[in-house]
Amino acid sequence: MSPRRSFFRWRMTSGPWALLRGVVILIYVFSLGPILITAAVSFNATNRSFFPPRGFSFRWWEKAFAPEWIDPLIFSLKLGSLTAVLGTALALPLAFALYRYRFRGREALVALTLGPLMLPTLVTGVGLLQLFQYLGWREHMGFTALLVGHVVICMPFAVRTVSISLRTLPPNVELAAASLGATRWATLRHVVFPLIKTGLVAGAVFAFIHSFTDINLSIFLARPGETPITVKILGFLEFGFAPTLAAVSVITLLVPLVLVAVVERVSGLGDFIYGERERA
Amino acid sequence: MTHASARSRVPAHWLLVALPATVLLVFFVLPNALLLSASFLKSEAQQLTTQTTLDNYRFLFTRPLYLEVFLRTFVVGISVGVVDIVLGFPLAYFLVRTRSRWKGLLIALSLAPLLASVVVRTYGWYIILNRFGVANDVLLGIGIIENRIAFMPSTGAIIVGLAHALLPYTVLSIMGSLNGINPNLESAAMSLGANRIRTFFHVILPLSLPGIAGGFLLVFSIAISAYATPAILGGPATQVAATAIYSFIIQLLDWSLGAALAVVLIVSSLLLLYAAARLGARRAAL
Amino acid sequence: MPEPALRLVGIEKQYATAVAVAGIDLDVREGEFVTLLGPSGCGKTTTLALIAGFFPPTAGEIYLKGKSVVDLPSFRRDIGVVFQDYALFPHMSVAENVAFGLRMRKVAPSEIAKRVADALDLVQLKGLGERRPLQMSGGQRQRVALARALVVNPAVLLLDEPLSNLDLKLREEMRVEIVAIQRRLGITTVFVTHDQSEALVMSDRIAVMNAGRIEQLGDPADIYERPATRFVAQFIGRMNLFAGVVTPDRRVRTVDGVELAESAPPEIATGAAVHVAVRPERARLVREKPAEGLALAGTVRQVFYLGAVREFHLDLAGGERGQVEMRNDGAAARFEPGDTVWLTASFANCRVLPARS
Numbered sequence: 001m002s003p004r005r006s007f008f009r010w011r012m013t014s015g016p017w018a019l020l021r022g023v024v025i026l027i028y029v030f031s032l033g034p035i036l037i038t039a040a041v042s043f044n045a046t047n048r049s050f051f052p053p054r055g056f057s058f059r060w061w062e063k064a065f066a067p068e069w070i071d072p073l074i075f076s077l078k079l080g081s082l083t084a085v086l087g088t089a090l091a092l093p094l095a096f097a098l099y100r101y102r103f104r105g106r107e108a109l110v111a112l113t114l115g116p117l118m119l120p121t122l123v124t125g126v127g128l129l130q131l132f133q134y135l136g137w138r139e140h141m142g143f144t145a146l147l148v149g150h151v152v153i154c155m156p157f158a159v160r161t162v163s164i165s166l167r168t169l170p171p172n173v174e175l176a177a178a179s180l181g182a183t184r185w186a187t188l189r190h191v192v193f194p195l196i197k198t199g200l201v202a203g204a205v206f207a208f209i210h211s212f213t214d215i216n217l218s219i220f221l222a223r224p225g226e227t228p229i230t231v232k233i234l235g236f237l238e239f240g241f242a243p244t245l246a247a248v249s250v251i252t253l254l255v256p257l258v259l260v261a262v263v264e265r266v267s268g269l270g271d272f273i274y275g276e277r278e279r280a
Numbered sequence: 281m282t283h284a285s286a287r288s289r290v291p292a293h294w295l296l297v298a299l300p301a302t303v304l305l306v307f308f309v310l311p312n313a314l315l316l317s318a319s320f321l322k323s324e325a326q327q328l329t330t331q332t333t334l335d336n337y338r339f340l341f342t343r344p345l346y347l348e349v350f351l352r353t354f355v356v357g358i359s360v361g362v363v364d365i366v367l368g369f370p371l372a373y374f375l376v377r378t379r380s381r382w383k384g385l386l387i388a389l390s391l392a393p394l395l396a397s398v399v400v401r402t403y404g405w406y407i408i409l410n411r412f413g414v415a416n417d418v419l420l421g422i423g424i425i426e427n428r429i430a431f432m433p434s435t436g437a438i439i440v441g442l443a444h445a446l447l448p449y450t451v452l453s454i455m456g457s458l459n460g461i462n463p464n465l466e467s468a469a470m471s472l473g474a475n476r477i478r479t480f481f482h483v484i485l486p487l488s489l490p491g492i493a494g495g496f497l498l499v500f501s502i503a504i505s506a507y508a509t510p511a512i513l514g515g516p517a518t519q520v521a522a523t524a525i526y527s528f529i530i531q532l533l534d535w536s537l538g539a540a541l542a543v544v545l546i547v548s549s550l551l552l553l554y555a556a557a558r559l560g561a562r563r564a565a566l
Numbered sequence: 567m568p569e570p571a572l573r574l575v576g577i578e579k580q581y582a583t584a585v586a587v588a589g590i591d592l593d594v595r596e597g598e599f600v601t602l603l604g605p606s607g608c609g610k611t612t613t614l615a616l617i618a619g620f621f622p623p624t625a626g627e628i629y630l631k632g633k634s635v636v637d638l639p640s641f642r643r644d645i646g647v648v649f650q651d652y653a654l655f656p657h658m659s660v661a662e663n664v665a666f667g668l669r670m671r672k673v674a675p676s677e678i679a680k681r682v683a684d685a686l687d688l689v690q691l692k693g694l695g696e697r698r699p700l701q702m703s704g705g706q707r708q709r710v711a712l713a714r715a716l717v718v719n720p721a722v723l724l725l726d727e728p729l730s731n732l733d734l735k736l737r738e739e740m741r742v743e744i745v746a747i748q749r750r751l752g753i754t755t756v757f758v759t760h761d762q763s764e765a766l767v768m769s770d771r772i773a774v775m776n777a778g779r780i781e782q783l784g785d786p787a788d789i790y791e792r793p794a795t796r797f798v799a800q801f802i803g804r805m806n807l808f809a810g811v812v813t814p815d816r817r818v819r820t821v822d823g824v825e826l827a828e829s830a831p832p833e834i835a836t837g838a839a840v841h842v843a844v845r846p847e848r849a850r851l852v853r854e855k856p857a858e859g860l861a862l863a864g865t866v867r868q869v870f871y872l873g874a875v876r877e878f879h880l881d882l883a884g885g886e887r888g889q890v891e892m893r894n895d896g897a898a899a900r901f902e903p904g905d906t907v908w909l910t911a912s913f914a915n916c917r918v919l920p921a922r923s
Contacts, residue, residue, distance in 0.1 A: 016476055022710070024374045027367050031393060032448055034404025037414060041407055056635035068752065090303060091297040101293035109297060112304050119312065120505030120549050122522050123542045123565055127311025130539075134314065152308045155300065172653035175620050178640035179647035186641075194657045213397035215508045219526065230399045230508075237406065237512050246407065249400040256395040 035253065042246035064247035067210075072232040073251065076212055079143065079228060083150040084208040088200055090151065091158035099166040117156045125149060125220035132221075142226030149221055150211040158203030165199025166192075198267050204262050209256045216220055312546075312556045320537035326533040334539040336540035346524070350544075353521040356438055358506040361496040363443040368450030368495060373484075375451070394448045402509045406432070409513065433515030441509040446502055450495035457491025458484075490559050497556035501549045521545050569632045571596040571754040572617065572722050573819065577626035579612050586612040587623070588778035594722070597752040599745070603765040604775035604800065610758045613775070614724050617756060619643045630721050641670070646715030652707045652726040654699035660686070660710050661695030665720040685717040688747060705736045712744070714749065723748070725757045729764060740766055762802050774798045796919050799843045806849065806888050806909075807841040808862065809921065818842060818918050822884035824861060828913045839921035846891040849914035851878060851898075851907045860916050862886060862909045865902055880909055 042064075045055025063069075098106065116124060121125060128149050132141060169192065177187040215230045222231045229252050236245060322331040340346045375387050393401060407419045408414045409431040431437055443473060461484065469479040507522040514523065530539035570593035579587040587609040594600045602610040616623050619640035626634045635643050646667075656661050659683050668678045686692055689709035699707055708728060715723060725744070729737045745768050748755050759765055765772050766786045774789060774797075782794040793799035793896045796807065810820045812830045818840055819825045826842065834840060844860065855861055864882035876898045880888040890910050892898040901907060 011301065018372055021372055023370045027371050027447075028389065030367065031390065031443065034401065034408060034444065035393070035396065037407055038400070038404040041414075070920055090300040097293040097296035101291075103293050109301060112301065112309070115304070115309055118550060118553055120501075120522075120542075120545055122507055122525065123315065124308060124545055125309060126525060126538060126542055127315040128307065129529070130318065131307075131311040144347065148307050152304065155304070158388040165336050170651070170653060170656060172649045172651060173655055175618070175640070176647065176653035176655070176714075177650060177666070177670075178620070178896075179618055179645055179724075180714065181641045181644075181670035183640075183641050183670075186670060196656075209395055213395070213400075215397060215399050216505070218520070219507065220530070230397045233399050233403065234508060234511065237403065245403060249403050253396040253400050257392065260395060272498050279572070 038246050041251050060196040060243040060247045067150035069248050072227050072229040076228040080208040080212040083211040084204040086151050086157045087154040087207040088204045095159045095162035116153045121216040125217035129220040142223040145221040149217045154210045157206040161199045162202035165196040315539045319543045323481050323536035336536045349519050349524050353504050357500040359439045360442045360503040361500040364450040372451045372454035390449050398445045399510045402441045402512045432513050434554050437513040438510045441513045442503050446499045452492040453495030457488040461487045493559045494556050495553045501552040573629040575627040578624045580624045599770045601757045601765040601769040601772045608775040609778040610775050614758050644721045646720035647724045648711045648715050648728045652711040660697050664714045678692045685713040689713045723753050723755045806844045810840045810842050812838050841919045843917040844911045846889040849890045849911040856910045859912045866903050866905045
């Protein structure tokens with residue numbers, strides 16, 4: 001323990017390292033500052049964005065919980081949850097087929113699966129808008145169109161995490177199960193599924209977050225009364241500053257943060273952010 | 281030998297992929313194909329006709345207004361990429377090499393912004409940069425300026441906002457590269473007589489180049505198709521590709537021009553991502 | 567003759583570009599321990615996987631206790647497999663791992679508990695049922711894998727290089743233990759290894775495999791003393807091979823003109839090229855040309871001192887090289903590099919093998 005600590009001290013006090021540390025602190029200020037300022041401003045007593053805040057009040061927070069803001073928030077939560085469930089449900093068989101089988105057209109399927117990650121989301125949004133209009137599905141704009149679009153753009157995340165967990169399955173466990181008398185279904189249920197559960201959960205979480213924070217697709221597919229929170233905030237910004245927005249922003253920022261913190265505590269997500277190399 | 285029974289059924293992989301592949305074909309490939317075809321159709325009285333034409337592209341590439349949009353989009357993409365590499369490299373290097381017991385927390389903090397919507401994060405910059413915002417208050421307060429400055433709407437504000445929003449991507453990409461570098465290489469270089477600076481330029485930087493280039497291209501491709509940040513921090517006079525597509529389609533109802541612009545955006549993104557993948561492939565081969 | 571417990575008839579496995587198993591016939595008797603021995607890529611693991619039913623053969627039949635199982639999937643074959651990497655289920659405890667096969671067979675929970683405890687007892691892991699596989703040493707994981715395969719009383723136990731991930735000392739202990747358990751249970755066993763000493767120590771019979779075929783099937787002494795082919799002779803232990811030819815009077819003449827007194831084996835044609843095979847430890851060095859037996863003139867090139875024995879490397883007069891291993895007594899110590907000597911062996915210790923085999 002002591003040699004490690006002394007090395008640490010040496011690094012921290014040596015010139016270049018101290019300089020780097022200073023630079024890094026500034027980068028963190030740049031990275032987190034705007035978010036912290038938003039949070040601080042939401043407690044302002046006045047309707048100006050004074051920073052540091054003058055006075056302290058919850059009046060903007062009270063307004064943030066009015067139906068005007070809570071409804072789109074709940075809409076986004078519903079949309080994100082359903083996207084996560086459907087996206088993961090579709091991703092599971094797809095990832096499994098890509099992992100397990102080598103067949104003609106597999107490469108094309110891989111490209112198709114990753115497509116929504118490659119093309120700008122905005123463009124997919126325009127295309128879906130056009131498709132729905134072309135098919136005369138105007139009454140399906142809003143929730144249905146958003147759900148379809150979000151499932152499409154979020155599915156690749158779930159395919160990715162499920163693929164990672166499939167690739168890190170210990171070799172031969174499926175054969176071992178079969179040799180012990182487990183049918184294919186029993187092998188999936190008792191061996192494969194429990195071992196890739198973390199990947200499924202991670203995929204669902206990432207899909208939810210991607211859906212909850214999306215703007216590029218949603219601006220084209222929302223309609224009045226069926227609007228995700230991000231589109232609602234963006235629409236309001238055109239009218240200039242309103243401290244309520246600061247409070248609403250903080251709320252929408254906390255939702256994914258809390259979700260990730262909870263899931264990370266329960267089953268661990270880090271593996272899927274840093275990739276397989278860190279798994280070892 | 282009767283092993284045929286196992287072969288004659290419908291292959292399991294087609295059963296597995298049937299539904300997800302159909303969803304992707306109908307709701308991803310088809311819309312993009314429609315968009316592509318719309319870009320070659322003539323638009324009249326806010327309706328698409330069946331007449332094919334290249335006029336949409338000709339229009340976009342000849343009007344100074346849209347050339348300016350292309351140029352601004354490109355400048356934003358390059359600038360955001362450069363800023364994020366300059367900020368992302370020291371941060372990534374620090375996070376990979378630090379022995380602090382807070383390492384995990386520091387990494388989480390540097391990536392946490394990805395969990396917030398770009399709208400929310402850009403809103404912070406709106407609070408700071410608007411005419412009655414924090415920056416003006418502070419500068420007035422310490423007496424550097426006498427009158428309020430309009431930091432936004434401006435291309436600069438868009439660059440700052442996007443650089444802030446996309447920084448985690450370069451950090452992740454560069455960390456990936458740096459993690460793959462054996463720390464003993466640094467010691468080895470120093471044992472061979474290279475000082476810290478030479479070690480950095482001759483060993484660390486070349487080896488992390490794929491991560492730097494990959495991060496740059498990734499950020500570039502996201503930045504040129506970003507909508508929210510330019511919409512908030514820019515204005516009608518500072519349009520970029522994404523905001524122009526939005527106004528074509530939602531405000532002007534001109535599908536063919538919107539589609540043509542979208543196709544230009546797709547092609548540029550794909551080229552950038554292809555380049556990034558090539559770099560990735562080279563990294564994998566090393 | 568009773569029905570063999572396991573019978574392979576003309577088993578083949580072809581891939582698009584390669585033939586992994588090129589026709590194997592093998593009968594394994596009830597309670598017998600048969601080893602598939604061969605270098606990597608010889609098809610031994612593929613053969614085991616075909617018996618286990620992990621994929622179908624391209625051709626051939628597999629009978630387990632007299633019934634064809636070739637069309638049955640793995641989970642209906644009544645087998646037990648121990649994998650090289652153990653393939654324990656990491657999300658289950660040791661007891662749950664061992665219980666898995668019984669659960670799949672819908673055995674009553676009370677009986678499962680009893681049989682799992684007995685199986686863990688058998689492999690000396692009593693009381694460790696609640697551990698996770700990842701908390702255990704390599705040797706312990708090996709025992710769990712063995713218990714898991716044995717607890718279902720399979721018709722045949724298949725072991726795929728189960729010892730190769732263990733260190734030397736543990737490997738030697740486990741050899742003895744696996745054989746002891748196998749004998750006690752009388753379970754029919756097919757064991758795959760590339761380690762010849764493992765095969766010699768453990769097996770009732772050994773099938774030496776090469777290029778997808780069985781080169782020789784026999785008990786360990788057969789395989790070692792009477793290799794049927796040059797491949798077997800060289801793969802098991804070390805072997806001197808001296809080129810020769812079958813003379814018209816059915817003798818064998820070596821390159822430098824020595825004729826062996828005994829007749830060539832009848833299956834080798836007159837005039838055919840052959841090899842005279844002699845194990846280094848069955849050959850001796852002498853100063854004078856011996857009156858009978860094989861005798862080849864040469865000079866000592868190098869001497870290696872190995873403690874119990876000395877190893878002599880010779881350049882022979884006919885241009886070939888030879889090795890002799892002699893107990894380290896006074897006689898062996900007299901030979902030095904550069905000495906002119908005779909390599910000799912009794913005819914009983916020489917084998918005549920077809921040159922192309």
